Amino acid sequence: MTNALFTIPGFAEGRLIGLLLLILIFVLAINFMGQAKLPYIRRVPALDAIEDAVGRSTEMGKPVVCSYGCGGFDYWTIAGLSILGYVAKICAETDTRLIVPTGGSSDSYIVREAAVDLVRNAYTAAGKPEAFNEDDMPFLSGEQYAYTPGYVGILVREKPGTTIMTGSHWSEAMNIAEMANGVDSITITAGCYTSNMAALACASDYIMLGEEQPAAGAYLSRDPAQMASIRVQDIYKFIAIGTILVGLIAVNLGSDIINRLLST
Amino acid sequence: MTVLIVSFLLVFVPYFIPWGPLDWLSGKLMTIAAVTNAFTIVIAVYSQFRRSGRFINERRKGWVYHIYLLALLAIMTLSGFIFGQHVGVYEWLLLAVVTPLSSVIYGILAFYMSSAGARAFRARSPQAALLLVAGFVVLMYQAPLTGAFFPGIEGMATYLTDTFGMSVSRMFSISVSIGAIVLGVRMLTGKEVAFLGFGEGDE
Amino acid sequence: MNRMADEGGIYKKMATYDKRWVYLALFVIVLYSLIRPIGMPIGISAQTKAYKAELDTLQEGDIVFDTWNMEFSGYMELKPGVLATHQMFIEKGVKLCIAFGHYEGVALPTEVFKQLRTWLDDYDYTEGEDYVIIGYVFPNEAAVAALAGDFHSNVRVDWKGQSIEGTFLDEIQNAGDFDMISDYTTGLATTFIIRHIVLEYDTPMVVNSIGVSVPGHLANLDAGLITALLASTRGGAELEYLINSPGPGLKSMDAFTFGHYSLIIFIIIGNIGHYGWTRRSEYKDRTGIR
Numbered sequence A: 001m002t003n004a005l006f007t008i009p010g011f012a013e014g015r016l017i018g019l020l021l022l023i024l025i026f027v028l029a030i031n032f033m034g035q036a037k038l039p040y041i042r043r044v045p046a047l048d049a050i051e052d053a054v055g056r057s058t059e060m061g062k063p064v065v066c067s068y069g070c071g072g073f074d075y076w077t078i079a080g081l082s083i084l085g086y087v088a089k090i091c092a093e094t095d096t097r098l099i100v101p102t103g104g105s106s107d108s109y110i111v112r113e114a115a116v117d118l119v120r121n122a123y124t125a126a127g128k129p130e131a132f133n134e135d136d137m138p139f140l141s142g143e144q145y146a147y148t149p150g151y152v153g154i155l156v157r158e159k160p161g162t163t164i165m166t167g168s169h170w171s172e173a174m175n176i177a178e179m180a181n182g183v184d185s186i187t188i189t190a191g192c193y194t195s196n197m198a199a200l201a202c203a204s205d206y207i208m209l210g211e212e213q214p215a216a217g218a219y220l221s222r223d224p225a226q227m228a229s230i231r232v233q234d235i236y237k238f239i240a241i242g243t244i245l246v247g248l249i250a251v252n253l254g255s256d257i258i259n260r261l262l263s264t
Numbered sequence B: 001m002t003v004l005i006v007s008f009l010l011v012f013v014p015y016f017i018p019w020g021p022l023d024w025l026s027g028k029l030m031t032i033a034a035v036t037n038a039f040t041i042v043i044a045v046y047s048q049f050r051r052s053g054r055f056i057n058e059r060r061k062g063w064v065y066h067i068y069l070l071a072l073l074a075i076m077t078l079s080g081f082i083f084g085q086h087v088g089v090y091e092w093l094l095l096a097v098v099t100p101l102s103s104v105i106y107g108i109l110a111f112y113m114s115s116a117g118a119r120a121f122r123a124r125s126p127q128a129a130l131l132l133v134a135g136f137v138v139l140m141y142q143a144p145l146t147g148a149f150f151p152g153i154e155g156m157a158t159y160l161t162d163t164f165g166m167s168v169s170r171m172f173s174i175s176v177s178i179g180a181i182v183l184g185v186r187m188l189t190g191k192e193v194a195f196l197g198f199g200e201g202d203e
Numbered sequence C: 001m002n003r004m005a006d007e008g009g010i011y012k013k014m015a016t017y018d019k020r021w022v023y024l025a026l027f028v029i030v031l032y033s034l035i036r037p038i039g040m041p042i043g044i045s046a047q048t049k050a051y052k053a054e055l056d057t058l059q060e061g062d063i064v065f066d067t068w069n070m071e072f073s074g075y076m077e078l079k080p081g082v083l084a085t086h087q088m089f090i091e092k093g094v095k096l097c098i099a100f101g102h103y104e105g106v107a108l109p110t111e112v113f114k115q116l117r118t119w120l121d122d123y124d125y126t127e128g129e130d131y132v133i134i135g136y137v138f139p140n141e142a143a144v145a146a147l148a149g150d151f152h153s154n155v156r157v158d159w160k161g162q163s164i165e166g167t168f169l170d171e172i173q174n175a176g177d178f179d180m181i182s183d184y185t186t187g188l189a190t191t192f193i194i195r196h197i198v199l200e201y202d203t204p205m206v207v208n209s210i211g212v213s214v215p216g217h218l219a220n221l222d223a224g225l226i227t228a229l230l231a232s233t234r235g236g237a238e239l240e241y242l243i244n245s246p247g248p249g250l251k252s253m254d255a256f257t258f259g260h261y262s263l264i265i266f267i268i269i270g271n272i273g274h275y276g277w278t279r280r281s282e283y284k285d286r287t288g289i290r
Helices: A016-034 A045-060 A073-093 A108-125 A142-156 A172-182 A196-201 A211-219 A224-252 A257-262 B002-016 B021-059 B063-083 B088-120 B126-142 B142-147 B152-188 C002-007 C011-017 C019-035 C046-056 C072-092 C103-115 C116-120 C142-147 C190-201 C211-222 C233-242 C252-286
Strands: A064-069 A140-142 A164-170 A188-191 A206-209 C063-069 C093-100 C129-136 C180-183 C205-209 C230-231
Touching: A016 A224, A016 B152, A045 A064, A045 A073, A045 A164, A045 A188, A045 A206, A045 A211, A045 C142, A064 A073, A064 A108, A064 A142, A064 A172, A073 A108, A073 A164, A073 A188, A073 A211, A073 A224, A073 B152, A108 B088, A140 A142, A142 A172, A142 B088, A164 A172, A164 A211, A164 B002, A172 A188, A172 A196, A172 B088, A188 A196, A188 A211, A188 B088, A196 A206, A196 B088, A196 B152, A196 C211, A206 A211, A224 A257, A224 B152, B002 B021, B002 B152, B021 B063, B021 C142, B088 C019, B088 C063, B088 C072, B088 C252, B126 B142, B126 B152, B126 C103, B126 C252, B142 B152, B142 C233, B142 C252, B152 C211, C011 C252, C019 C252, C046 C072, C046 C205, C046 C230, C046 C233, C072 C103, C072 C116, C072 C180, C072 C205, C072 C233, C093 C103, C103 C116, C103 C129, C142 C190, C180 C190, C190 C205, C205 C211, C205 C233, C211 C233, C230 C233, C233 C252
Parallel strands: A064 A164, A164 A188, A188 A206, C063 C093, C063 C180, C093 C129, C180 C205, C205 C230
Antiparallel strands: none
16 A cells, blocks of 8 residues: 555545545535536436437337336436436327336335326326326336337337437346347437446437436436536546546656555 | 434444444444345345235236245245255255356356457447457457467567556446445435435425 | 348348347357357457566565455356465465455455365465454445544444454554555445545555456556556456466356357448448439339
């Protein structure tokens, strides 16, 4: 382990910089969440693809399948729910049938209730509460590999015009994306794990890579909290890039000051 | 929200300021959380029975499968409790039914990845051609025979995975970690209440 | 040649083949290679050599925290590495504390120790004396953190309900008392173990991971959080070779090789078709030149 620059005995030994960075996150997040003017987030290209794809499904008279992931209330699921709300709104306005397979993990029980409320509210807001059908949001299983064939079965039977997979999908994402491709559905996915992204990029027609998904979710929801998250992450990415560059220069000049600073 | 904030502080503070009693309290809290989490299984089973019961009563689409589900749920639960997890029906169901089924779904991935890769790796543009070359090198390295006859392939493939691949992983780790922390801030400040079971406008 | 391209012909077939041919070819090739392996040579990667070197640092009596963060489906991929690693542990006389990160782990020891029966008998490696299975103790991160901080408050009995008092686990107060963590993962509790055990107590950790998770673990390996990484079935096969104990890994390497090569061949076929037909068609559509 590299020697720290200095230590304060009994207080965040070896973790002081981590503590300061955490406090900075808190300050920045609370600051941006409280601002009246929302931070700027560019429109993610996949959102245009979602609108076009749902439009195509409407013209062909085929349903849209949209899932928000298998995880619990984590970072990706919240983004997935925002996108689901948007898709539900478009489907409600265009009278397109929306199917939302739910499940996939033991944490998915909790999220399902929020998803059902979200879709119901979208239909109510579009003035078509009677069009909402909870049977089109089947809970397939709390087990990932039981959820997968259930989802694939829905794709094969219903032959959707569009399949949108957002949120946190794990190894089943490949199964589902490839099968969606097999039933000639436009496949729009979001890769949230390094292991998944490469495979999904091959199988999907459009993909939101990593951070594009939460950014899309924040853009659609216009929720100040979500937009503040994206802004804070961007700031930290710049801090990380700056630290890496300074560290590179320092190491090449024979100094380990950045290593020692980060170990403080 | 008060419980959330106190729990957060009880785990957060001892991480930076080690103090015996606080460490002990933090450990106990995490133990309580682990045990409470286990009890959610009971709630999940109850919810499933309720939901399936409703499906069966109303003869909704697929109601027969719900009978099957409840029967298996009961058999596995009771056999596990009565005979134990390491003998009899429970272990047989796990080894003879659950295992092959989940293994098949996992194994099918290989076919899907192959067909997706064969379809996607087309040199449609200079960038796609570059990706194709990189993918070709890594695929060749992954075939064990290649390394036996062309030892240099390991250097080429590990260069690609250790530079480009790792930098992407690192970038993701940083972004996702920050996102998770900010999600925590949103929860602590009451901006994200859905996980507590409240919808918009609920108290 | 031009007429063939104009009509499509063989190039069109190569560009637009049905993916079911890929499935069929892969199935036949892999199945045949598994039934009749040729025994082709394999290259041994530096990563696997480093993994074996790390395990070689263990001494008799060292206590290893053996975390099985895998379901049965993941075990199918990790099996060669799991068996080879445990052979090394048994031969070295290392004590194992086996914990599961998935409920399916309950059935895994039966399967694993059935394969290791010969080593268990030869080295008189017995449950309770040399290894203790504490069961499914990692349902979530809080459980990992709790167990790491105070082992005996959170684990009092083994997976069969027998007390662990009087076993070698009496020496373990917290996770820092383990000499090594040996993790077999499909991506379950590994991150939690790194956060709450490795970062907290600096316990060396070796990981046997499924192939798709390897890129993620490489960053941890490079950062020194993981001391060694064994990648998927292939890494397990290489380890079997290094310890001179051929097993399911080495038997499947022919299938591995042929499977990869057949995929490469399909990619080449697709690209020939792409250049011979798809690009020409797009050019004709764009320029109107027939």
